[in-house]
Amino acid sequence: xxxxxxxxxxxxxxxxxxxxxxxxxxxxxxxxxxxxxxxxxxxxxxxxxxxxxxxxxxxxxxxxxxxxxxxxxxxxxxxxxxxxxxxxxxxxxxxx
Numbered sequence: 819x820x821x822x823x824x825x826x827x828x829x830x831x832x833x834x835x836x837x838x839x840x841x842x843x844x845x846x847x848x849x850x851x852x853x854x855x856x857x858x859x860x861x862x863x864x865x866x867x868x869x870x871x872x873x874x875x876x877x878x879x880x881x882x883x884x885x886x887x888x889x890x891x892x893x894x895x896x897x898x899x900x901x902x903x904x905x906x907x908x909x910x911x912x913x914x
Contacts, residue, residue, distance in 0.1 A: 821871045824860070825899040834861040836897040839877050843887040851884045857897075883909070 826833035837860060842853040856879050862870070877894070893904035 819875050819894055819903055821867065821873060821875055823901070823903075824875060825896050825901065826860075826862075826867070827898055829861075832861050832863055833867050834859060837875075837877065838895045838897065839879055840891075840893045840895070841879065841881055842891040843881075843883050844889040844891060845886050846888040848889070851887055852882075854879070854881065 824835050824837075826835045828834075836857060838855055838857050840853070840855040843851045845851055858877050860875060883890075888909055890907045890909055891904065892907065893902055895902045
């Protein structure tokens with residue numbers, strides 16, 4: 819997600835955003851096989867954020883895909899303003 823699209827709240831001289839990363843594995847018929855979510859806090863000084871503002875925020879979370887997973891649904895929600903971005907990613911044969 820581009821930093822410029824994230825709503826940050828100022829707290830003690832830092833800019834902070836609380837983001838929830840949700841991931842679901844679906845089978846070929848869209849039945850949910852597995853899901854998980856993790857809350858992450860991104861916190862930067864104003865100078866750090868200016869330096870990184872042209873890039874994207876990358877959050878990593880471990881996942882264990884179940885057998886038969888054909889689609890991965892990923893969503894990122896910002897607790898500050900409720901903004902949500904999501905994507906469906908078809909998985910190749912290497913994941914089965």
